[in-house]
Amino acid sequence: MKSLLGLLIVLAPINIELNAAEAGMPQLDPTYWASQAFWLILVFSILYISISKFYLPKIKDNLDNRENKIKEDLENANKYKEESELKLKEYESILVNAKKEVSKIYFDSKNILDKDIQSKKESVEKEIEKEILKAQKEITELKKNSLTSIQNISQNIASNIIEKLTGDKLNDSSIRAAVEETSKKSLSKYL
Amino acid sequence: MASNPMQQFTVHRIGPEIKIAGIDLSFTNASLFMVISASIVLLFLFLGSKEKKIIPSKIQYVAELFYTFVAKMISDTAGSKAKPYFPFIFSLFMFVLLCNMVGMIPYSFTVTSHIIVTLIMALFIFIAVTIIGFFKHGLKYLSIFVPSGVPKVLLPLITIIEIISYLSRPVSLSVRLFANMMAGHTMLKVFGGFVVSLGILGGWLPLSFSVALTGLEILVAFLQAYVFAILTCIYLNDALNLHH
Numbered sequence: 001m002k003s004l005l006g007l008l009i010v011l012a013p014i015n016i017e018l019n020a021a022e023a024g025m026p027q028l029d030p031t032y033w034a035s036q037a038f039w040l041i042l043v044f045s046i047l048y049i050s051i052s053k054f055y056l057p058k059i060k061d062n063l064d065n066r067e068n069k070i071k072e073d074l075e076n077a078n079k080y081k082e083e084s085e086l087k088l089k090e091y092e093s094i095l096v097n098a099k100k101e102v103s104k105i106y107f108d109s110k111n112i113l114d115k116d117i118q119s120k121k122e123s124v125e126k127e128i129e130k131e132i133l134k135a136q137k138e139i140t141e142l143k144k145n146s147l148t149s150i151q152n153i154s155q156n157i158a159s160n161i162i163e164k165l166t167g168d169k170l171n172d173s174s175i176r177a178a179v180e181e182t183s184k185k186s187l188s189k190y191l
Numbered sequence: 192m193a194s195n196p197m198q199q200f201t202v203h204r205i206g207p208e209i210k211i212a213g214i215d216l217s218f219t220n221a222s223l224f225m226v227i228s229a230s231i232v233l234l235f236l237f238l239g240s241k242e243k244k245i246i247p248s249k250i251q252y253v254a255e256l257f258y259t260f261v262a263k264m265i266s267d268t269a270g271s272k273a274k275p276y277f278p279f280i281f282s283l284f285m286f287v288l289l290c291n292m293v294g295m296i297p298y299s300f301t302v303t304s305h306i307i308v309t310l311i312m313a314l315f316i317f318i319a320v321t322i323i324g325f326f327k328h329g330l331k332y333l334s335i336f337v338p339s340g341v342p343k344v345l346l347p348l349i350t351i352i353e354i355i356s357y358l359s360r361p362v363s364l365s366v367r368l369f370a371n372m373m374a375g376h377t378m379l380k381v382f383g384g385f386v387v388s389l390g391i392l393g394g395w396l397p398l399s400f401s402v403a404l405t406g407l408e409i410l411v412a413f414l415q416a417y418v419f420a421i422l423t424c425i426y427l428n429d430a431l432n433l434h435h
Binding site: 024025026027028029031032033034035036037038039040041043044046047048050051052054055056058059060061062063065066069 | 197198200201202204214215216217218219221222225226229232233236237239240243244245247251254255258259277278279281282285286302304305306307308311312369373
């Protein structure tokens with residue numbers, strides 16, 4: 001900067017034709033000093049008054065508004081965040097309770113069903129037993145019935161065989177006695 | 192064609208001659224560019240504060256950026272006591288900045304390149320700060336000239352130096368701005384003159400210089416407005432918070 005100024009001072013008179021009337025610094029010509037002072041004070045006063053009365057309060061209002069708005073919004077955001085966190089906790093507790101309830105209901109119904117099944121099973125078993133007993137009785141009855149009919153058949157067969165072999169007719173009572181005797185001996189093997 | 196690099200600083204009358212009590216107060220090109228700069232500031236702030244949007248428009252954002260920039264500058268240098276002077280510093284910064292920037296437009300006039308303009312602003316600041324200092328602290332404000340922790344032998348000398356430095360504030364404040372603006376514009380003009388005189392063969396070097404200098408000058412225009420405003424804040428700080 002200083003060297004450039006030096007260059008300027010050296011070169012200025014060479015390159016530039018100096019007009020004698022304009023030589024030197026016009027700043028030091030006092031002709032219009034009063035005018036400049038007057039207009040400066042006038043213009044600056046108007047500028048200062050309008051800036052301080054109108055524009056700066058407006059800009060300050062704007063800035064304050066924005067700051068307040070941001071603060072308010074942040075506060076609201078925090079509030080909503082807390083609220084949502086509370087809601088989330090509530091939701092989680094509801095979820096936990098619901099899970100508990102579900103498992104309880106599950107166990108209860110399982111127990112009830114188990115009991116039901118058990119009782120049904122028991123009654124069915126009883127019935128089966130009854131049926132078995134009934135069947136056994138029938139079987140034993142059938143066996144007894146068959147015993148007498150077998151004795152009759154064998155008596156007939158025996159009397160027929162004796163008649164054919166000997167040609168004699170034995171009386172029924174003696175044959176019956178004999179058949180009963182043998183059947184008592186051998187039937188015990190089959191019954 | 193005006194080839195004198197200082198010719199750009201001449202003030203000439205526009206319109207009729209206005210004389211009040213024998214003093215020439217005519218409207219000049221300097222006055223015109225003061226009005227233009229102030230109008231741009233006001234238009235910019237009008238557009239910047241017209242809409243009250245939560246999400247700012249571009250111009251609103253820029254206006255708010257300037258607001259917070261100046262507000263931070265004041266609170267950093269002069270503390271919270273300087274708040275009542277915020278509109279003045281803001282106006283001062285915007286006015287000087289726009290005068291400097293409008294001066295960067297070719298064929299325009301740089302208001303702040305005139306010593307009388309910067310001197311009036313600096314003197315106003317100097318006098319106002321002195322009055323504020325005495326108003327806030329009474330005669331205790333004179334202790335600004337007596338730094339603490341100085342050996343008694345040196346005290347008279349230091350006090351004299353402090354008084355001289357205090358009284359030279361308006362001079363340094365005004366000359367800094369005026370000299371920077373004048374030197375930059377003169378230099379631009381000289382290099383522009385070189386481009387013309389060296390012609391199509393040799394003119395490229397000064398032309399590239401000119402381009403670089405224009406960038407530098409825009410930086411200087413901003414920087415000088417900033418320095419002017421921050422020095423005002425520092426002087427204000429001395430008057431408001433008397434530390435010694």
